[in-house]
Amino acid sequence: MNAVATAAAGTPRRLYVPRDVAALAVGADTVATALAAGAKRRGVPVEIVRTGSRGLFWLEPLVECDGPAGRLGFGPVTPEAVESLLDAGLLEAGEGAVSHALALGPVEDLPYLRAQQRLTFARMGVVDPRSIADYAAHDGWTGLRRALALAPAEIVTEVLESGLRGRGGAAFPTGVKWQTVAQAPLRPAGSGPAPRRYVVCNADEGDSGTFSDRMVMEGDPFMLIEGMAIAGLAVGATQGYVYIRSEYPHAIATMTEAIRQATAAGWLGEDVGGSGRAFHLEVRKAAGSYVCGEETALLESLEGRRGLVRAKPPLPALVGLFGQPTLVNNVISFAAVPMILARGAAFYRDFGVGRSRGTLPFQLAGNVRRGGLVELAFGVTLRQLVEDFGGGTASGRPVKAVQVGGPLGAYLPPSQWDVPIDYEEYTAIGAVVGHGGIVVHDDTANLAGLARYAMEFCAIESCGKCTPCRIGSTRGVEVIDRIAASAQAHSRDGQVALLRDLCDTMLHGSLCAMGGMTPYPVLSALDHYPEDFGLPAAATGPAGAPAGARPEQTGARPGQTV
Structure with a gap:
């Protein structure tokens, strides 16, 4: 019996269409609707799974279907191309390759993906971000389960030994910050809330050319929840907040739904994983200010005040939200933690160079031919990222300058493109790695x-x-x-x-x-x-x-x- 006959007998064909905002911006919703309508006209039951994005933005909307040896990709798919794809046998792809101009072959074999080292972004574009069952089926909650079997100090030690440093830009050792919060004494409440420690995720991703935080929240939100829950266990916090920039409505909606599901499943709330330990999590919408991404301005905003920077000391780890010890980390910092707990500190530490351990999701943007996300270990060069992955400029003109680290990062000339990307090497040349944002400019830039x-x-x-x-x-x-x-x-x-x-x-x-x-x-x-x-x-x-x-x-x- 062929695939269409099987489908007609009641087994729906499964197609995957991203719900990431980058895909939505180029018509992913319309493509999904057209696929469903086309399959219905052919009498073929179809299940359309809305995933996150793989991060190959020049191919969005990237449509995938189950093939004989993994998923097959097609892109960029426009609504007008849907009928020809269906005519070419998209719904029968389980039996073999589909001959079409948009056919890309097995997605995992695409050079852009195959050359990456995806640890944090391994599930991105694979799972349904609004399905807790799909997350669990792809090794979700493994890190949290192990953390529940450890003492808080042992969790902190694992993060310390992994070599993880802050992925938001400052590159401060994550484990040291966790240790500081865990050991900080609670302060008298005064007129504020009862004394307790807090965990705050800074998801106010405002740098031009950056999108890794958004991709996590829209494409793998349970990973962020898992990382924050592990942090709560490690530092003794019972309340967490995800502070998301107001310009990310899709991320806000997806995170809110994911938190609801995680709470209902017992991974958040008064009894995390049946451990008897509590950790509650809420989303807070940011105030629309770039400076609220600075951790003390963020805390001011969370407390309901204007986002003004606080003088330091005291550090938020000692006197933070409502005057209590507060762990503030970036999305990618928290998102790296489940892998570290699941696979062990040594596994994560084996990636990277020098004091820059693990991987970083580099984000290629600006005047670049193949914009998207590239997760690699530290030590890769800017030339490799821009030329090998990015394919040079979209305009076809020579690259003149590359800004690394956001709108306040340095402009690097060609003479510095072969410097290995790690925090110390970049500091030595007057540059910053920052959040991993890379914006390319051609020779017409002034x-x-x-x-x-x-x-x-x-x-x-x-x-x-x-x-x-x-x-x-x-x-x-x-x-x-x-x-x-x-x-x-x-x-x-x-x-x-x-x-x-x-x-x-x-x-x-x-x-x-x-x-x-x-x-x-x-x-x-x-x-x-x-x-x-x-x-x-x-x-x-x-x-x-x-x-x-x-x-x-x-x-x-x-x-x-x-």
Whole structure:
């Protein structure tokens, strides 16, 4: 009996269509509707599973079907292409290959995926993100089950020994932070809530060119829940919050539903996994401010106040949400934890180089031919990511500059594209790894204009609490405009010196990384692309980290937390 006959007898054919917002933006919902309608006309029962995205964005909507040896992929599928796909035998794909221009073959064999080291993103695009049963069937809850059999200190030790560092950008050792929160004493409640420890997930992903947090929440939300529950057990917290940026309505909806299912299944609530230990989790919608990604501004927002940066010390690990010890980590930091507990610290630590252990989901964006997510161990080079995975620019023109680490990251010239990506190597050249965002610019880009944008962005997004950030960024825009307008070389030189002095003030005097990191794109543009400022190449300044840069200003950004 052929596949169609089997389907007609009552066994539905299974098709997979992403529900990730990147796929929705290019018509995934319409494609899913067209597939269902086409199958109905042919009298073939079909089950359409809405998954997350594999992260191959140039192929979205990527439609998959079960094949003889794994899933077969087709993309990018438009609604107009659905009929020809069905005519070519999409619903009979279980019996063999489908001959069609959009046929990609087995998805797992695509070079873009095969060359990756997917640990955190192993289930992405595979499971139904709104099915707790599907998550469990793909090794879900394995890490949490092991954590329930360990003492809190043993969980912390496992995370410490894995070498995991904050994936939001600051790269602080995750296990050290967990240990600090676990050992911090509770404080008198005063007029606030009863004393207890908190776990907060910073999902206020505001960096341009980044989307890994969103992909996790939309494509594998139970993994984040599992990681946060393990963290709660480790530090003795009974309440957690996922602080999601307001511009992510699909992530908010998916996380809310996943939390509901996890609570109903007993993985959250008063009796986590039957252990007698409690951990509750709630979603909180962010305030729409970039600076609320800075952990103390985030806590202010969670408490119902305007998102202003707090002075440190005290650290949130000691005095955080409602004045209590609070663990604040980024989405990817929490998402890495279930794997570490399930496979052991040594397994995770075996990936990476130097002090940068494990993998990082790099996000390719901007003027790039094959934009998407690439999870690899630390040590890969920017050239490999942009050229081998990204395929160069979408425009076909030469790559001129690549910004790594978000809108406040440095612009890297071709001479630095072969530096292995790890936190210490990038700090040494005056760059930041940040959240793993990579934005590509071709040779038509004007770096003076991009440097001006960095100052303008800071001026718009600054919380206004400290003068170097609030006023310095405004003056920075004015100085760059004067450099562009200067007809005399001596006048330009004076303005360049003023710009460097202003950047030094912002770097050393800002209260947080919002003002402290704005000099990175400005100075890197000035140092590596002086001709865009009307300066001779001989005017290039020294490369490397700005003198006296504090550690938190060479990795973290205000829109992310470690």
